[in-house]
Amino acid sequence: MHAGELLAGLTFPEAPRWWDDRLWFSDFHTHTVRSVGEDGVGRVELTLAGPPSGLGRLPDGGLLVVDMHGRRVLRHGPGGLVTHGDFSAHAGGDGNDMVVAADGTAYVGNFGFDPYAGEPPAPAALFRISPAGNVSTAADGLMFPNGAVIVDAGRTLVVAETYAGRLTAFTIGPDGELTERRIWAELPDGLRPDGIAADPGGGIWVACLTPEVLRLTDGGAVTHRVVCAGRALACAVGGPDDVRLFVCTTEHMNTAETLRARSGRIEVADIRV
Template identity: 50%
Template structure:
């Protein structure tokens, strides 16, 4: 197992940053409790793009360049038209808990996970589904019985989708059919027993997945089958990661305090973005 460079601070004093995406020369992310989507260029200056009253999470872009945003608490998919948000889909009939991360593919199909239960209200755990919203179509369930579906990636050829099951402690893969439905579910990497709960993930050009694990306070690089090639400790709980930069060899890591109130997160502003250089560039989506 080789050791990459240490993480260095990039942006600090955020409330709770999540769902990073590299797009148009900048790192985009959602700051949950400031209820805004932001972007930050290489100089570290944060720019607010749009306010999302019911808390933004997953981000992605349609083929025409318009931004899609998951609105967590009211379980809706929104689209940024100019400076205004428009409703795309209501997911409340399908998602049993707050909606979270999202993958938008090259055809504009949005794959959206949800908690499945009231996590912050300490409700009992319940498995849930992955919802796909096709362009101009109605939301539909494409996978069931997922244990807290979280970060999601798509292979460069668009044929394999991998989703992190945080409570299942595994990465699960599916074949993507031409119509966007999923088939051939399989365990891509089993992580149970290693003290790891995968949250946000990203894919590199060798087919390995970088994952953020808040419970073990680290990011790690995992190959199909479960072999771990890198483990990097983080200050704070690592909740998401993204390979970006001009050559996609910068790993951005987002940290925050999980399971504290929004008020406490806003007061403490302990959320941060870190970065380090890696050898293998990013690949696929997002």
């Protein structure tokens, strides 16, 4: 399968989410949260002081946004942006992607090290932020916890460990604790997972930082591939009846180049699998 272009002119699009018949996503280097409809018409939803990363929603519809450099989760409401949960005292690197459970519990990763300063990769924690904003460590020892999904009717969390080349699963307990850590899938050919998305058929789509998105099943079997024009950073399943795969892509990884070239895109493919 091949993806086609839906929206262009972005810098580094990430963390896509399908809400209210639109795809919402972060555009790192313009410090904006944006959205686009299936008609290709985009708009800016929110502007931050620094780069946003993971997005999520609370049960009341309130928007949660990861403030990467601030190492905290912000909540946007009628009064504007406020701090929802601050994990800066515990993180070894910038804030990363996030997934929010149906009860409002957020799980957010961090780099674990500073790649911009040339530090070597180091294990990092996945933080749990309660609906009230209380921060605790849900899991540690993860190699760059990145995209995450909640599957099995809310019973299982699967997170991409970018620097380990695998998807790791946990059982979600009644209080949001994560237990029974296990490997959900190893990526083939030395690929590294970035953003991920679950589909209704039990598969997980994995953006691999290459011009391809893979669909894996529990155990690691590759069932489908979507070829993109740019390097796939993250993906989301959405559209009518969840038959669209939206992919955030770019041709450049360097900040200065992404701002100059504006090669970031939202690409889309039909995935009736």
